[in-house]
Amino acid sequence: MYAARGENGGDPVREVSVARLVAPQVSGGLADSVHQAAETHPDRPQLALEPVEAGGPWRTVTAGRFRDEVLALARGLRAEGVGPGDRVVLMSRTRPEWTLLAYALWSLGAELVPVYPTSSIEQVRWVLADAGVRAAVVEHSGQAMTVAAACAAPGTLLGLWQLDLGCADELVERGAEVTEDEVRRLRAAVRPESTAVICYTSGTTGTAKGCVISHGNLAAECDTLIAGWGHLLATDGAQPSVLAFLPLAHCYCLMVAVTCVRGGYLLAHQPEMAPALLLPALASFRPTFLFAVPYVFERIFDEACREAEAAGQGALFEKARAAAVAHAQAREERAAGTGHGPGPVARLRHSVYERAVYSRVRAVFGGRVRAAVSGGSPLRRELGLFFAGAGVTVYDGYGLTETTAAVTAQPPGRVRFGTVGRPLPGSTVRIADDGEVWVRGDTVFQGYLHGPPALAGGWLATGDTGRLDPDGYLVITGRKKDIIITSGGKSVSPQLLEERLRRHPLIAQCLVVGDDRPYVAALLTVDPEALAHWRRLRGASGRAPAAPADDAELRAQLQRAVNQANTLVSRAESIRAFEVLPVDFTLQEGLMTPSFKLRRSAVAHAYADVIEALYAR
Structure with a gap:
């Protein structure tokens, strides 16, 4: 399954490769999966929409209706002049229209340019000029004014559409004059190597750079995760359901949305990450799986700890935390072949806290989550052990915008907390002489827009430093520039x-x-x-x-x-x-x-x- 090697037999591991799980896509683009799902499972729920009233049921959109809405928006965008190779900014919080518009653009062979909704005029001005943007979709009037102010001159953009003014319905009306056959011909011309996204790095230092990500890059990322990790997303044969709440302008959340569409998972959107809004959404939607960043897990843990202390149960929570960590660590050792798993005393101690503590922690996620993914930055080992002991195994991974999100992941059933896992199938990780992490594989992007070459011999120098353990698990130790x-x-x-x-x-x-x-x-x-x-x-x-x-x-x-x-x-x-x-x-x-x-x-x-x-x- 994988190969790891050092310079000599006893030397540290310097390079690890993992064989592909899925063959690279050889034809078509991302929008094809929308039509395939509608043909094979037209009545399967694809999108979940927020309740009309607080506490009400989430409404669903079937795969057939999702296809129809994508096609209607694509016809409207085509009527407005958007076509193959045109770059269109999408500046909005995480909401269903974001996903619909992305697939509508991909249906035309257009290129999506995500922009964070909190971006400044200068940041937007840079993206518009650097990417040569033809049109933009924004969420509200404030963003519309930002984009308008950032334009080099009046009339620069083909169109500037605003979601809160009903632009989606207007585009559907405009599309009546465009035939479905025209959109179908444009979609058929899209190839795996065609550009799907110009995703600008959020960047901890320096000017943001446009990462050119192809349809094939995103397909390889998502299909690999579905093939290798899809069974973790739900239990008992239930349809997996995911609540997307990270910014869709971030490559990580974009990957989540595409994975849901390609895998036939129910996808819901939550526009705010603030705990006061996110936690009620989790409780009402009750996802089966969670994609998050360490910040979310840290906040949930801290809030659980504070609630216990405020109720005079701080000592109980601390004992439950220690029992969860010990139980998870023993299971980790058993999976690695270095231990026998939790003993009778550890199992008894762990069971004592199930109802009083662990079930309440799981209830914060909605009650159905048994596994999750953490990305964006490494999750600290003790936190991963706690959640695993509480019944939610967090699969920590590592990636960059340049690798279309994850390039390493924890193997199912063999999580090693404190690491970011092993290379994603189809990828190779190498530790350079100076400790920098290099990667290559199917998910590595096409290069930077208008920038210097980023790849040497197929390798991407990530800028992160790290090491590989003897079993090929990667540990990130820092940033070279830091x-x-x-x-x-x-x-x-x-x-x-x-x-x-x-x-x-x-x-x-x-x-x-x-x-x-x-x-x-x-x-x-x-x-x-x-x-x-x-x-x-x-x-x-x-x-x-x-x-x-x-x-x-x-x-x-x-x-x-x-x-x-x-x-x-x-x-x-x-x-x-x-x-x-x-x-x-x-x-x-x-x-x-x-x-x-x-x-x-x-x-x-x-x-x-x-x-x-x-x-x-």
Whole structure:
């Protein structure tokens, strides 16, 4: 199934390859699957629409109706002049029209250019000019004004359509003059190597680059996941159902939507990731599988912990957490052939907490989820073990926009927590001499739009550093560009310190700094809900300072967390000073990517005065 090798017999593994599970697509494009599903299973539910009234049932759209709506929108776009090779911006939150429009564009051989709904005028201006965009679909008037302001000149765009003004219905009406045969001819001309998406990197540093992703790239990614992992998406023969809530402009969520359509899974859309809106949607839709990022699992765990403490059951939750981790670790060892699995005492202890704790954790996901995928950034080992012990196995993976989302994944039944799995079937991972992760395979993109060549001999240099264990599992250790070099010449990888500090329940985010400085320092943000909870437990809500930075007791608590994190590194790498910021890093301010990774250079620029003050004192 896979091959792993080092330079010599006893050397570390340097390269791992996994054989294909599915043959590459040799003809057609992504929109073909919509018509195939409508012909073979016309009455199978394909989309789920939000209830009209809160608490009501989700409405379904069959595969046959989904095909008809895609075709009607494609005819309308064609009537407006959109054709093969035209690049069309889609700027909207995650909603059903997004998926319908994507397939309508692919039906015409047009190229989708996703734009994050929170993008600034300058960001949109760059995408419009760099991609040579012909038209745009936006969600509301604010985005319409952003796109209009970003255009080089009036009349530059063929069309600017607004979803909240009913543009979908207008396009359907306009399409009456275009025959189905014309759309069918255009769809038949699409090839696997044809461009499906120009997906701009969210980018933790530098200017966003347009990644050219073909129909074949997306088909290889999704068909491989369906073939190898599809049985995990539902139990007892039920139709798999997925709630998409990440931004569809992110390649990860786009892959989720395409996988659902190609696999015949029921796909629902939730436009907001805020827990206050996401958790009720999960509870009412009750998906069978979850695609998320570590941030979601962290928030669910933290909220469960706070609720237990507020109810006076903090000690019970901690015992349940430890039992879940021990149980999952024993099962992991058994799967790896290094242990016998949970013993009688561990099984008994685990069963004690099933009703009181674990069933309630699963209920947060809707009650039916037994497996999930985490992507965007590595999920920490202890969190993965906890959820597995609670009955939700999280399959952590690794990928980039340039690899059409995942390029590694945890093998079913052989999850190794703390790693991001082994290469996806059809892919190879190599560790370069400097520790950088290189990849190649069917999902690796076609290159950057208007950019320098990204591939050398078929290899993509990811910019991430990592290592392979003896069984071919990849561990990501950091980013090459994130390495800090102090003025004393000491190289420091900030990821270990940042990850450890973020485990503290009070700390929301951490940025370690120190390039060309005499020592390492950190910027910390505090989770406001966790802070309020901590103050309530201490009975300090009435006299606590308004600003976290002015709270001496809080600073002492954070200093203890910093001291504990420093035990992981040498004295020269340790954090000598820190500052507590008044607000968290946010996506809206451009300080985080849509997968909730820090934009390091943006944060350093935004808080340059704070950093200077840290070293001045």
